[in-house]
Amino acid sequence: MSLLEPALDPVPAAAPARPLTPQREALLRALDARTPGHSLPAPLYTDPDLHQAELELLWQRQWVFVGTSAEVPEPGDYVTLDIGRASVMVLRDDDEQVRAFHNVCRHRGARLVTEDKGSVGNIVCGYHRWTYSTDGRLVHAPQLGPDIDPACLSLLSVHVREIEGLLFVCLAADPPDDVEDVARVIAPYFAPHHLGSAKVAAQIDLVEDGNWKLTMENNRECYHCDGHPDLLCTFFQTWGLAEHQVPDRMRASHERFLLADAELAQRCAAQGLPYPTISDLVDRPLGFRVERSPMDAAGESFSRDGTRLVQRTLGDVDGFRMGRLGLHAQPNLWLHVCADHAVTFAVFPVGVDKTLVRTTWLVDADAVEGVDYDVDALTEVWRHTNEEDAAFVALAQRGVSDPAYVPGPYTETEAQVDAFVSWYAARIREEIVR
Ligand code: FES
Numbered sequence: 001m002s003l004l005e006p007a008l009d010p011v012p013a014a015a016p017a018r019p020l021t022p023q024r025e026a027l028l029r030a031l032d033a034r035t036p037g038h039s040l041p042a043p044l045y046t047d048p049d050l051h052q053a054e055l056e057l058l059w060q061r062q063w064v065f066v067g068t069s070a071e072v073p074e075p076g077d078y079v080t081l082d083i084g085r086a087s088v089m090v091l092r093d094d095d096e097q098v099r100a101f102h103n104v105c106r107h108r109g110a111r112l113v114t115e116d117k118g119s120v121g122n123i124v125c126g127y128h129r130w131t132y133s134t135d136g137r138l139v140h141a142p143q144l145g146p147d148i149d150p151a152c153l154s155l156l157s158v159h160v161r162e163i164e165g166l167l168f169v170c171l172a173a174d175p176p177d178d179v180e181d182v183a184r185v186i187a188p189y190f191a192p193h194h195l196g197s198a199k200v201a202a203q204i205d206l207v208e209d210g211n212w213k214l215t216m217e218n219n220r221e222c223y224h225c226d227g228h229p230d231l232l233c234t235f236f237q238t239w240g241l242a243e244h245q246v247p248d249r250m251r252a253s254h255e256r257f258l259l260a261d262a263e264l265a266q267r268c269a270a271q272g273l274p275y276p277t278i279s280d281l282v283d284r285p286l287g288f289r290v291e292r293s294p295m296d297a298a299g300e301s302f303s304r305d306g307t308r309l310v311q312r313t314l315g316d317v318d319g320f321r322m323g324r325l326g327l328h329a330q331p332n333l334w335l336h337v338c339a340d341h342a343v344t345f346a347v348f349p350v351g352v353d354k355t356l357v358r359t360t361w362l363v364d365a366d367a368v369e370g371v372d373y374d375v376d377a378l379t380e381v382w383r384h385t386n387e388e389d390a391a392f393v394a395l396a397q398r399g400v401s402d403p404a405y406v407p408g409p410y411t412e413t414e415a416q417v418d419a420f421v422s423w424y425a426a427r428i429r430e431e432i433v434r
């Protein structure tokens with residue numbers, strides 16, 4: 001499979017149509033100071049003003065992964081998420097459609113729902129009891145004047161798109177339309193796994209002490225994977241390496257990978273499952289990469305010996321030795337789907353140097369905890385791996401905050417990190433002149 005993204009030169013700055021705010025000018029200057037093929041200049045990881053500009057230009061204009069439909073399985077079920085200063089409520093309405101709303105009352109603006117997740121019959125504001133149905137209509141407002149039309153006071157909706165059980169929202173009035181292109185490409189990979197009808201077995205929130213880009217960059221390379229002893233039981237450390245980049249010490253593992261890769265490709269072909277890696281990380285708003293890849297040892301799941309962690313398959317796959325289906329989508333998602341479970345990772349900035357990583361494990365809806373799976377065992381490898389990654393991200397944040405930090409060169413093995421920061425720079429430059 002092709003693993004290298006082309007290195008891009010910085011996109012020339014177009015002349016802004018109107019004067020930029022000082023924060024946006026500073027953001028542009030920081031991007032101008034970027035050297036292609038190198039880590040980003042420090043202010044892009046550390047400056048609160050640049051972070052605020054980034055939230056407005058990127059997080060409030062791009063499609064953002066918010067979770068899975070399994071998190072809102074029944075009518076009235078909801079989750080809330082903060083995207084910058086905006087609180088978004090994602091819920092399933094009484095007709096079982098997933099909707100998203102700004103979590104702001106149409107009366108005097110009170111925050112409507114204050115929990116991270118829950119279930120409601122109607123959405124009732126805690127201030128003066130204005131009440132909204134699950135499709136957002138204002139259905140009760142005590143003493144509302146007769147000349148005020150409640151139909152004009154529905155909740156403000158947010159664009160939401162479900163792709164095979166994966167939920168994305170976009171806060172922009174005119175979202176990038178490439179989500180449909182991405183859906184067309186990735187849906188055939190995900191459809192057999194039935195994520196849309198899975199159930200949540202576990203969810204863990206971890207706040208990392210680093211900028212969100214450091215979290216994403218860290219995920220885009222396995223250069224640091226010696227720090228993940230549990231993960232390396234099944235995750236081939238040569239992931240992301242071209243043939244000529246495989247070091248001698250990984251040669252034996254790489255030979256196992258090549259054999260397992262060929263076997264898995266055959267098994268997928270026999271089941272009609274698409275196999276080629278498709279990578280379009282830099283040029284489109286919803287940069288993505290989808291891949292199937294074998295796993296080491298027993299090749300079934302993220303356990304220490306590679307054997308299944310759930311005794312029921314998730315979706316319509318024949319057998320458990322199916323490796324993993326991986327997806328990376330920018331700005332904030334990566335995930336793995338094995339035959340027995342899926343695990344998704346959603347990244348949300350909390351502050352310039354704080355990032356929430358929400359990890360969710362999905363299993364077949366009929367799998368029974370304690371019978372078909374054990375939550376501790378199911379979550380163990382990624383709990384450990386997440387903690388290890390959080391420590392790496394915290395180290396990186398401390399380093400880029402040091403006056404001595406100078407952006408350093410990416411190695412050949414960090415091509416996907418380079419692709420990520422190139423995507424980031426291109427999106428900011430596009431949006432800053434819109
Ligand atoms: S602010 Fe919500 S009912 Fe008054």
Ligand SMILES: [Fe+2]
Pocket residue numbers: 218219224225228389
């Ligand atoms: Fe890692």
